[in-house]
Amino acid sequence: xxxxxxxxxxxxxxxxxxxxxxxxxxxxxxxxxxxxxxxxxxxxxxxxxxxxxxxxxxxxxxxxxxxxxxxxxxxxxxxxxxxxxxxxxxxxxxxxxxxxxxxxxxxxxxxxxxxxxxxxxxxxxxxxxxxxxxxxxxxxxxxxxxxxxxxxxxxxxxxxxxxxxxxxxxxxxxxxxxxxxxxxxxxxxxxxxxxxxxxxxxxxxxxxxxxxxxxxxxxxxxxxxxxxxxxxxxxxxxxxxxxxxxxxxxxxxxxxxxxxxxxxxxxxxxxxxxxxxxxxxxxxxxxxxxxxxxxxxxxxxxxxxxxxxxxxxxxxxxxxxxxxxxxxxxxxxxxxxxxxxxxxxxxxxxxxxxxxxxxxxxxxxxxxxxxxxxxxxxxxxxxxxxxxxxxxxxxxxxxxxxxxxxxxxxxxxxxxxxxxxxxxxxxxxxxxxxxxxxxxxxxxxxxxxxxxxxxxxxxxxxxxxxxxxxxxxxxxxxxxxxxxxxxxxxxxxxxxxxxxxxxxxxxxxxxxxxxxxxxxxxxxxxxxxxxxxxxxxxxxxxxxxxxxxxxxxxxxxxxxxxxxxxxxxxxxxx
Numbered sequence: 001x002x003x004x005x006x007x008x009x010x011x012x013x014x015x016x017x018x019x020x021x022x023x024x025x026x027x028x029x030x031x032x033x034x035x036x037x038x039x040x041x042x043x044x045x046x047x048x049x050x051x052x053x054x055x056x057x058x059x060x061x062x063x064x065x066x067x068x069x070x071x072x073x074x075x076x077x078x079x080x081x082x083x084x085x086x087x088x089x090x091x092x093x094x095x096x097x098x099x100x101x102x103x104x105x106x107x108x109x110x111x112x113x114x115x116x117x118x119x120x121x122x123x124x125x126x127x128x129x130x131x132x133x134x135x136x137x138x139x140x141x142x143x144x145x146x147x148x149x150x151x152x153x154x155x156x157x158x159x160x161x162x163x164x165x166x167x168x169x170x171x172x173x174x175x176x177x178x179x180x181x182x183x184x185x186x187x188x189x190x191x192x193x194x195x196x197x198x199x200x201x202x203x204x205x206x207x208x209x210x211x212x213x214x215x216x217x218x219x220x221x222x223x224x225x226x227x228x229x230x231x232x233x234x235x236x237x238x239x240x241x242x243x244x245x246x247x248x249x250x251x252x253x254x255x256x257x258x259x260x261x262x263x264x265x266x267x268x269x270x271x272x273x274x275x276x277x278x279x280x281x282x283x284x285x286x287x288x289x290x291x292x293x294x295x296x297x298x299x300x301x302x303x304x305x306x307x308x309x310x311x312x313x314x315x316x317x318x319x320x321x322x323x324x325x326x327x328x329x330x331x332x333x334x335x336x337x338x339x340x341x342x343x344x345x346x347x348x349x350x351x352x353x354x355x356x357x358x359x360x361x362x363x364x365x366x367x368x369x370x371x372x373x374x375x376x377x378x379x380x381x382x383x384x385x386x387x388x389x390x391x392x393x394x395x396x397x398x399x400x401x402x403x404x405x406x407x408x409x410x411x412x413x414x415x416x417x418x419x420x421x422x423x424x425x426x427x428x429x430x431x432x433x434x435x436x437x438x439x440x441x442x443x444x445x446x447x448x449x450x451x452x453x454x455x456x457x458x459x460x461x462x463x464x465x466x467x468x469x470x471x472x473x474x475x476x477x478x479x480x481x482x483x484x485x486x487x488x489x490x491x492x493x494x495x496x497x498x499x500x501x502x503x504x505x506x507x508x509x510x511x512x513x514x515x516x517x518x519x520x521x522x523x524x525x526x527x528x529x530x531x532x533x534x535x536x537x538x539x540x541x542x543x544x545x546x547x548x549x550x551x552x553x554x555x556x557x558x559x560x561x562x563x564x565x566x567x568x569x570x571x572x573x574x
Contacts, residue, residue: 002097006053009057010039013459018096024042034106037129046449046453046500056107063101063126065132072139074091076090076139080116087112087132088100088101088102089135091135100125101125101130101132126453138202169471177222178223179234183220184564192208192278192319193278194207194276194278195207195274195293196219196231202221203224226564242267248262248266250263259281262277262279263276264277268466285331286327291325292512296473299515300519301517303437304519305333307401307437311406311407311437312405312406312440312528313409314384314409315411317413318411326383326408330342334353338383340383341379341381342357343367344357368391368392368395371395371399384407385409387409387425393425412441415439415538416535420534433529434527440515445556445567445570452502453495456496465568470488494564495563496563500504512556512561515549
């Protein structure tokens with residue numbers, strides 16, 4: 001009898017398809033990693049699905065560790081280093097053998113190491129990787145001589161130009177471990193921010209992942225002051241000042257990745273609240289195709305960014321991916337024949353052969369000051385992190401009108417509102433109409449985990465809310481005409497989040513953009529010069545074929561990419 005391969009079994013069970021298997025096999029060839037691990041990480045299959053298929057393939061028993069109370073003494077029969085290295089745990093000891101739960105029983109090196117370490121007959125069973133990790137964390141956290149609240153199997157090597165090795169005080173040992181492990185886990189999990197929040201009796205920690213804050217295990221309250229002080233020291237802040245807010249920064253290397261940390265403290269009733277913004281400079285730049293732009297938007301955006309001059313704006317609230325879009329655009333047009341310069345706050349990605357500069361208000365280098373100097377650097381393309389005031393807007397538009405291609409961002413809810421925002425900060429309408437060649441508005445929607453998303457029928461109240469929200473994308477004379485019923489087609493198959501190990505039980509895996517793209521034509525330029533409202537500008541743009549943010553979000557719903565609740569969350573405007 002021929003034994004089916006793991007990939008063949010998963011295809012036969014309709015868990016993955018051939019294309020997904022081929023992608024995973026190619027990655028395995030490059031990295032040497034276990035196929036099941038790759039499939040789970042890519043979201044093609046759930047952790048339990050892979051483990052059960054592996055159990056069937058090898059004829060090994062599957063043990064759900066969540067249903068058993070494993071004795072810590074049994075787990076300690078296999079030392080922690082080997083257990084974590086090979087993701088294995090001793091779970092039962094009998095007169096005949098020691099039963100060891102493995103995530104990958106095909107690893108010959110693991111079996112050899114386990115046999116040598118235990119020195120007794122072993123029996124292998126299969127268990128889910130996440131359950132083995134949880135068991136090891138639970139058992140070995142008790143043994144740990146230092147309170148490493150966030151254990152990591154990769155050591156964090158925190159390096160700072162400020163000379164943290166010179167910090168005095170041997171009592172900081174456990175605290176250093178807590179801080180290093182905390183940062184390492186945040187970087188590895190893809191968090192954008194770490195929140196350390198003092199309570200009356202607790203010291204809370206949250207990570208922002210995919211735009212949402214998630215509770216992490218609480219830190220020991222007794223270490224609160226020491227942890228805050230440690231972070232202040234390495235980021236060159238005044239540890240004695242607890243009454244006023246402070247800002248600091250530090251560059252570190254965590255798990256081999258160069259990361260910038262921006263630290264902010266704020267005094268609260270129960271102590272200093274501390275937020276760390278994580279800027280992972282080793283992340284690869286996202287291409288325009290990966291942003292999630294609809295085909296018509298991508299085509300129009302590609303054409304506009306290749307214009308020789310003019311200003312292109314990307315708008316949206318904080319955390320909506322504006323900077324990522326700017327970087328993707330600048331990277332696309334960056335070539336040896338052009339001088340590309342930037343003025344940013346902060347620099348989030350490093351782009352080869354682009355002259356990147358960072359605002360330093362303390363030194364007097366503001367956006368406006370920096371831009372004036374950059375214009376003497378013979379630039380072809382200028383990227384400005386954000387237009388915040390009249391002076392910066394004036395210089396940006398002047399640059400666009402004198403032969404430069406300018407990219408920047410604004411904080412507005414949609415593309416037409418970018419025009420009214422510029423007028424609000426005293427920019428002349430005739431200059432805006434002459435310089436502006438395109439405005440992209442965007443949001444970020446969380447993507448449903450493909451391994452566990454489930455089909456369902458939303459309630460009537462939720463559907464009515466969705467129809468009302470999507471109706472805002474229509475022209476003013478249609479939006480409140482009672483024609484909302486046809487906005488959401490009756491044949492849409494809706495999906496919602498469920499949660500599984502592959503997505504850390506959040507139900508979501510990654511984010512994708514929704515976009516609208518406004519290209520001012522003669523009619524819209526006339527409206528701009530007349531100081532028309534954003535509603536009038538939007539109506540004209542929609543009449544000429546502009547697809548709104550709401551329409552793009554509906555398209556993502558139709559394709560099963562996201563959920564109704566996520567669309568309602570992201571498109572809410574108050």
